Amino acid sequence: MSAAQAITIPDDLVDCLRSARHVAVLTGAGISAESGVPTFRDALSGLWAKYRPEVLATPEAFVRNPGLVWEWYTWRRELVRTVQPNEGHRALARLADRFETFTLITQNVDGLHQRAGSREVIELHGNLARVKCFEQGHIIADWQEDGTVPPRCPRCQGRLRPDVVWFGEALPEAGLAAAFAAASDCDVFFAIGTSGLVHPAADLPLAALRAGRPVVELNPEPTPLSRRCTYQLRGNSGAILPVLVAALG
Ligand code: BV8
Numbered sequence: 351m352s353a354a355q356a357i358t359i360p361d362d363l364v365d366c367l368r369s370a371r372h373v374a375v376l377t378g379a380g381i382s383a384e385s386g387v388p389t390f391r392d393a394l395s396g397l398w399a400k401y402r403p404e405v406l407a408t409p410e411a412f413v414r415n416p417g418l419v420w421e422w423y424t425w426r427r428e429l430v431r432t433v434q435p436n437e438g439h440r441a442l443a444r445l446a447d448r449f450e451t452f453t454l455i456t457q458n459v460d461g462l463h464q465r466a467g468s469r470e471v472i473e474l475h476g477n478l479a480r481v482k483c484f485e486q487g488h489i490i491a492d493w494q495e496d497g498t499v500p501p502r503c504p505r506c507q508g509r510l511r512p513d514v515v516w517f518g519e520a521l522p523e524a525g526l527a528a529a530f531a532a533a534s535d536c537d538v539f540f541a542i543g544t545s546g547l548v549h550p551a552a553d554l555p556l557a558a559l560r561a562g563r564p565v566v567e568l569n570p571e572p573t574p575l576s577r578r579c580t581y582q583l584r585g586n587s588g589a590i591l592p593v594l595v596a597a598l599g
Contacts, residue, residue: 357590359597363581366538366564367598372451374536375442376529376554377587380543380569382462384436384588387429391545398422408517412484416509420500423512427478430460438542439466441591448598453532455525457544457551459514472525474551480513489513521550533557542568542587546575555579 367373379389388394390403398406401422405411412419443466446452455472456463461479463471482489485508493501493510501510515521529551533539539558546552555565555575564580567573568587576582583590 357583357585357593359583359590359594360581363538363564363566364597367448367594370449370537372453372532372536373445373449373538373540374453374529374532374558375445375455375540375542376544376551377442377454377456377458377463377542378544378546378551379458380545381438381442381456381587382433382436382458382460383543384438384586385433385460385462387433387460387462389543398425404517407514409519412509412511412516416484416511417499420511423478423514426460427512430462430478433462435462435466436588438587438591439463439468441595442542443467444595445591445598448595451536453528453536455529455532455551455554457548459512472529474515474521474525474529476512476514476522478512478514481510482513483508484511485509526550529554530557533563534561536563539563539565540568541565541575541579542591544569544573546573 383389393399394401406419406422439462442454446468454463454468455474457475459475459478461477480489481493483503483506486506488503488505490503490510495501503510533554534557539555541555558565559578566581566583567575567579568583568590570585
């Protein structure tokens with residue numbers, strides 16, 4: 351029996367989706383795992399094995415060792431360049447066309463949803479492909495790797511950093527407000543591939559539950575959210591999401 355054949359989507363969830371006007375989805379690192387992008391829960395590999403992401407992804411780490419932090423993001427950026435979106439990303443891009451309103455919210459900074467064809471993506475934690483200067487915040491689309499690590503801002507000569515939200519930094523206000531509005535307005539909320547440990551993103555499914563919306567968790571492992579979810583789809587997003595799209599006919 352193939353993996354897809356073993357997956358069944360509860361009939362009442364399919365019925366709920368068939369009558370849904372607005373579906374909201376929050377994704378985490380798990381949806382990119384099948385593309386070969388290590389999740390935050392995975393132990394970092396190779397050179398980075400001795401570092402913890404929660405420590406490296408901070409302004410303090412950058413101030414302490416800007417070169418190390420810059421190189422970590424260069425390694426991740428180059429890794430993401432070599433991978434492809436997987437069936438889970440592509441299924442979400444197809445799912446968006448099935449509803450009047452579809453809000454895709456991601457904690458990921460890899461840009462794989464957009465490469466899979468998703469158009470409007472709320473990137474709560476920024477995107478690796480963009481950089482800005484640490485001192486003035488100028489967003490820099492193209493920068494010169496001239497051997498200076500980190501490279502300097504062409505506008506103010508400040509040190510360049512990735513345009514991502516580090517621990518201890520505020521999330522983009524507009525994106526966060528839109529995400530919470532979607533959590534309260536949607537007919538169904540999906541939490542896909544997230545351990546639900548990082549706030550305020552982890553509060554989004556709880557906001558949906560508080561608004562009386564059904565929450566579907568898609569994850570091979572249980573999380574702190576699991577016991578409060580309306581539905582739990584246990585498995586890999588790359589296997590389950592195409593089955594879910596097919597079940598909608
Ligand atoms: C802020 C970008 C305030 C950088 C990231 C309340 C309670 C407790 C703590 C806090 C709180 N409020 C704030 C905090 C502090 C902190 C926080 O949450 N700490 C945690 C660790 C306790 N939050 C912050 O600092 C946030 N900022 O609150 O600022 C503020 C306000 C005003 C002014 C100033 C300040 C900022 C948080 C954002 C940090 N940046 N990323 C970068 O990427 O380098 S977080 C980063 O880690 C990711 O973006 C992601 O959000 C998180 C990892 O979580 P997941 O995505 O869930 O991934 P994870 O690896 O954990 O889990 C993967 C899951 O996938 C697993 O469950 C696994 O089973 C599953 N899986 C595996 N394979 C598959 C799969 N699922 C499906 N299919 C598969 N095939």
